[in-house]
Amino acid sequence: ILNVEQSPQSLHVQEGDSTNFTCSFPSSNFYALHWYRWETAKSPEALFVMTLNGDEKKKGRISATLNTKEGYSYLYIKGSQPEDSATYLCAHYSNTGNQFYFGTGTSLTVIP
Amino acid sequence: DTEVTQTPKHLVMGMTNKKSLKCEQHMGHRAMYWYKQKAKKPPELMFVYSYEKLSINESVPSRFSPECPNSSLLNLHLHALQPEDSALYLCASSLSESKMAQYFGPGTRLLVL
Numbered sequence: 001i002l003n004v005e006q007s008p009q010s011l012h013v014q015e016g017d018s019t020n021f022t023c024s025f026p027s028s029n030f031y032a033l034h035w036y037r038w039e040t041a042k043s044p045e046a047l048f049v050m051t052l053n054g055d056e057k058k059k060g061r062i063s064a065t066l067n068t069k070e071g072y073s074y075l076y077i078k079g080s081q082p083e084d085s086a087t088y089l090c091a092h093y094s095n096t097g098n099q100f101y102f103g104t105g106t107s108l109t110v111i112p
Numbered sequence: 113d114t115e116v117t118q119t120p121k122h123l124v125m126g127m128t129n130k131k132s133l134k135c136e137q138h139m140g141h142r143a144m145y146w147y148k149q150k151a152k153k154p155p156e157l158m159f160v161y162s163y164e165k166l167s168i169n170e171s172v173p174s175r176f177s178p179e180c181p182n183s184s185l186l187n188l189h190l191h192a193l194q195p196e197d198s199a200l201y202l203c204a205s206s207l208s209e210s211k212m213a214q215y216f217g218p219g220t221r222l223l224v225l
Contacts, residue, residue, distance in 0.1 A: 036216075042218060043215075044202070045216075046213035089154070093211055098168070099157050100214070104152065105154070
């Protein structure tokens with residue numbers, strides 16, 4: 001099992017605040033990293049597929065960066081809204097693992 | 113249609129029962145996955161089907177038996193489960209078995225008594 005770690009485990013922010021959280025993964029044999037948003041009682045939804053070192057992806061107020069050499073990815077949310085409340089999962093794919101390994105997620109609560 | 117559907121949403125079964133979980137997608141995806149998730153743990157891969165053939169079996173006990181009758185359907189047959197098998201079972205699909213994003217169903221919450 002290839003360890004994928006996410007921090008913090010949970011986070012409470014006020015509406016309008018910007019926030020970010022981290023996904024750490026083994027840097028060797030990197031192939032791809034995914035970010036998913038998982039709202040309660042819904043299906044996990046893909047946010048970003050990242051493959052290249054230095055990748056920056058953006059979707060509305062949410063963006064992500066990737067550093068494959070040091071083995072981390074950041075997810076940023078600008079001006080958090082209550083509808084951003086969800087668990088954010090990252091999943092790492094290496095050439096040796098041959099499958100995606102998920103982190104435990106960061107649970108975000110945005111307080112109105 | 114960009115949805116993966118799973119039935120049932122909830123399932124309670126005894127250790128001697130036989131039941132099946134069903135997953136369906138109509139996006140033309142050729143890879144389908146079963147994951148198991150216990151509370152506060154990451155989803156763990158159980159099986160991968162690629163072009164209707166089993167390509168990955170992550171040492172899952174034989175009391176879990178996957179089946180892929182066609183490219184749109186994926187079943188998970190359950191028999192003689194243990195209480196520790198209680199978990200959320202997630203199905204996902206992707207265009208192919210590669211680095212592409214996976215589309216997940218809402219899961220089946222299973223309780224084994």
